[in-house]
Amino acid sequence: MKRPDAHDTEVAIRRRSSLDVNLGDRTFRLVTAAFAAGAVVILASIVVQLFQGAWPSIARFGAGFLTSSDWDPVHDKYGAVPFLYGTVMSSLVALMITVPIAFGVAIFLSELAPPWIRGPLGFMVELLAAIPSVVYGLWGIFVLAPFMRSDVDPILRTLFGWTGFFSGPTNGHDMLTGAVILSIMILPTIASISRDVLRAAPPTLREGALALGATRWEAVRTAVLPYVRSGLVGAVLLGLGRALGETMAITMVIGNSDRAHQSLFQGAQTMASKIANEYAEASNDLHLAALTEIGLLLLAVTLLFNLAARILVWKMRGPVGQRPV
Amino acid sequence: MRKLLLVAFLVAACGKSKDSGPVNKDNGSGSQPASDTPKTGSVDLTGAGATFPAPLYAKWIAEYAKATPGVAINYQSIGSGGGIKQITEKTVDFGASDAPMKDEELAKAPGTLVHFPTTLGAVVLAYNLPDVKDQLKLTPDIVAGIFLGDIKTWNDKKIADANPGVKLPGDAISVAYRSDGSGTTAVFTSYLSAISPAWKDKVGAGKSVSFPVGSGGKGNEGVAGLIKTTPGTIGYVEIAYAKQTNQPYALLANKAGKFVAPSADSISAAAAGVTMPDDFRVSIVNAEGDGAYPIASFTYLLVYQDMDDPVKGKAVAQFIWWALHDGQKFCAPLDYAPVPDAVIKREEAKLRSLTAKGQPLLPAS
Numbered sequence: 111m112k113r114p115d116a117h118d119t120e121v122a123i124r125r126r127s128s129l130d131v132n133l134g135d136r137t138f139r140l141v142t143a144a145f146a147a148g149a150v151v152i153l154a155s156i157v158v159q160l161f162q163g164a165w166p167s168i169a170r171f172g173a174g175f176l177t178s179s180d181w182d183p184v185h186d187k188y189g190a191v192p193f194l195y196g197t198v199m200s201s202l203v204a205l206m207i208t209v210p211i212a213f214g215v216a217i218f219l220s221e222l223a224p225p226w227i228r229g230p231l232g233f234m235v236e237l238l239a240a241i242p243s244v245v246y247g248l249w250g251i252f253v254l255a256p257f258m259r260s261d262v263d264p265i266l267r268t269l270f271g272w273t274g275f276f277s278g279p280t281n282g283h284d285m286l287t288g289a290v291i292l293s294i295m296i297l298p299t300i301a302s303i304s305r306d307v308l309r310a311a312p313p314t315l316r317e318g319a320l321a322l323g324a325t326r327w328e329a330v331r332t333a334v335l336p337y338v339r340s341g342l343v344g345a346v347l348l349g350l351g352r353a354l355g356e357t358m359a360i361t362m363v364i365g366n367s368d369r370a371h372q373s374l375f376q377g378a379q380t381m382a383s384k385i386a387n388e389y390a391e392a393s394n395d396l397h398l399a400a401l402t403e404i405g406l407l408l409l410a411v412t413l414l415f416n417l418a419a420r421i422l423v424w425k426m427r428g429p430v431g432q433r434p435v
Numbered sequence: 436m437r438k439l440l441l442v443a444f445l446v447a448a449c450g451k452s453k454d455s456g457p458v459n460k461d462n463g464s465g466s467q468p469a470s471d472t473p474k475t476g477s478v479d480l481t482g483a484g485a486t487f488p489a490p491l492y493a494k495w496i497a498e499y500a501k502a503t504p505g506v507a508i509n510y511q512s513i514g515s516g517g518g519i520k521q522i523t524e525k526t527v528d529f530g531a532s533d534a535p536m537k538d539e540e541l542a543k544a545p546g547t548l549v550h551f552p553t554t555l556g557a558v559v560l561a562y563n564l565p566d567v568k569d570q571l572k573l574t575p576d577i578v579a580g581i582f583l584g585d586i587k588t589w590n591d592k593k594i595a596d597a598n599p600g601v602k603l604p605g606d607a608i609s610v611a612y613r614s615d616g617s618g619t620t621a622v623f624t625s626y627l628s629a630i631s632p633a634w635k636d637k638v639g640a641g642k643s644v645s646f647p648v649g650s651g652g653k654g655n656e657g658v659a660g661l662i663k664t665t666p667g668t669i670g671y672v673e674i675a676y677a678k679q680t681n682q683p684y685a686l687l688a689n690k691a692g693k694f695v696a697p698s699a700d701s702i703s704a705a706a707a708g709v710t711m712p713d714d715f716r717v718s719i720v721n722a723e724g725d726g727a728y729p730i731a732s733f734t735y736l737l738v739y740q741d742m743d744d745p746v747k748g749k750a751v752a753q754f755i756w757w758a759l760h761d762g763q764k765f766c767a768p769l770d771y772a773p774v775p776d777a778v779i780k781r782e783e784a785k786l787r788s789l790t791a792k793g794q795p796l797l798p799a800s
Contacts, residue, residue, distance in 0.1 A: 180645075181645060182644070182645040183616075183641055183642075183643045183644065183645075184638065184639035184640065184641040184644050184645070185639065251652075251657070251660040251661075251664065252660065252664060255664060256664045256665070259664075259665065279607060279609075281609045281650060281661065281664075281665040281668065282664065282665065283650045283652070283661060283665075284650070361614070361653050362652075362653055362657060362660075365650035365651065366614030366650060366651030366652070366653070367646075367649075367650055367651065368645055368646075377649075377650035377651065379614075379651075383614075386615075386653070387614045387615040387616065387643075387651070387653060388615065388616045388643050389616075390513065390514040390516060390517060390615070390616065391514045391515060391516040391517075391615065391616025391617055391618075391642045391643065392516055392616060392643075393516070393616065393641050393642050393643060397643070
């Protein structure tokens with residue numbers, strides 16, 4: 111039996127009736143469209159389900175849910191402010207810690223590191239993403255929280271206590287420790303995507319800048335970074351998405367206090383941790399509905415951040431010839 | 436023939452429990468009631484609910500499977516709330532809950548649900564004071580003061596007065612609580628509500644409450660982590676957890692004013708000190724009696740008074756019977772307290788009243 115060659119293929123294609131061609135293509139299109147629709151249907155049904163589940167709470171509290179700081183299952187009073195604050199604050203602090211480090215890692219790996227170190231180092235950064243959330247949490251309880259309490263927090267208190275963000279006593283289980291855990295968890299996401307984005311910038315840009323006498327730093331700053339700006343923003347937003355939704359690890363170290371405090375040394379609670387804490391043993395239907403509404407809010411916050419990100423990336427699009435990566 | 440055997444067993448079991456209490460050493464073999472389960476094949480039972488008694492239930496299920504071939508039980512410790520939900524929806528053969536069901540929860544069930552107290556647990560106050568070697572003594576007043584945030588330092592006069600001769604540090608007290616909804620929190624806050632009008636008024640009792648001070652850890656291990664890693668911390672955990680992790684815990688003054696250590700005896704004493712209602716739904720916090728430990732509670736199995744499936748119903752009734760007699764000896768080694776004999780007697784009568792489609796599951800007596 112002879113192996114099929116180009117001629118045979120051509121003959122085979124010609125022999126098919128036009129119906130066959132259309133049928134195959136049509137089936138292919140239908141199947142893939144069904145998969146694509148599946149994603150939309152799942153998202154829509156989640157929203158509908160959450161909305162239905164949250165309805166008793168929405169009907170009872172209305173907009174008050176978004177402005178009240180009371181969370182008291184015993185007296186059936188529910189408000190989401192402390193958890194909205196906890197989620198947004200912990201994620202933003204985590205980004206402030208991670209972004210400079212992640213960009214540093216990415217620039218080193220893509221621009222400066224000798225080739226033999228790139229592979230292993232990049233691999234190790236990505237390995238951070240493979241550690242299960244609960245392991246981060248346990249490490250947080252037994253290593254990070256005591257370390258923050260005895261070594262990091264006193265220094266911050268002395269230097270920045272006047273700002274109000276680093277004041278008061280702490281047992282190490284607080285907003286700051288939660289943010290630090292988050293920052294470690296989102297580092298691999300931001301660093302590895304940023305590295306890929308930087309590497310995708312055409313080498314001619316760097317070479318041109320270097321040829322003009324720029325230093326390495328100047329070449330990165332003036333030629334490469336502007337070109338990949340929107341890609342980097344995308345990397346940060348993927349990290350932010352993970353931070354907003356992270357549950358297990360942050361629940362274990364954030365101190366789970368139902369009050370919003372200015373000081374990062376106080377316990378806090380995120381929307382995800384609130385749900386994780388109370389959903390399994392919700393005391394009545396209204397409690398369950400309030401927790402479901404928190405879930406709906408978390409989805410809304412995530413969508414909002416994603417939307418803002420799209421707009422940001424879109425606005426950043428450079429002039430023609432500088433197509434973003 | 437089958438019936439005869441069963442009657443013989445029940446008579447034997449009752450006779451023995453009169454002499455030797457709920458623990459019958461030698462009826463675990465041979466005359467098991469479940470050994471004559473229908474010969475049509477094996478029975479699979481599913482149960483779900485409370486996490487607190489889960490280690491004991493796992494032990495019971497393993498032992499029961501050895502003693503009673505043909506009955507396989509699958510218990511999922513998904514939490515008391517989930518247990519109540521699943522038995523209400525009849526997706527399991529029995530539910531389990533730490534706190535008795537509320538009236539409005541019972542009203543939602545499609546039939547009459549019956550509570551069977553299976554064992555007793557206690558909540559202890561564990562602390563981390565590296566320099567204090569004596570076991571700390573706490574009064575109700577002090578416990579409420581600490582958790583309300585009124586008592587702020589360890590050398591507070593009230594604590595010093597209760598612990599003469601103990602050198603207390605001047606450190607700030609840091610409070611640790613359970614952040615996840617739990618029966619442990621329900622028991623502890625119902626104790627605080629019983630002893631402190633201020634607590635009852637401001638916070639109240641429940642599986643999740645709004646704690647005025649402190650930080651929350653998820654699960655017993657989360658609270659234990661907070662206590663262990665932070666000197667000056669006090670928190671509440673289940674007794675089994677404190678014992679297994681060698682955490683120091685406080686002696687508590689009970690209603691009679693006596694300082695009592697949590698133990699199987701002092702917990703059972705708390706259960707003996709209350710008047711048991713007919714439906715067994717009772718709180719035993721702050722119980723009467725010199726030897727009673729004040730923060731204790733029953734944990735319950737939940738089944739329908741009239742079940743749909745006679746075969747499964749019978750297997751459930753026989754399993755509960757076994758748990759209340761042979762099973763009780765496994766309590767103490769796992770740091771649970773056995774149910775007092777007087778309560779077991781009343782549960783026997785209740786078990787005999789269970790039916791499936793109107794037919795009794797166990798012989799009358």
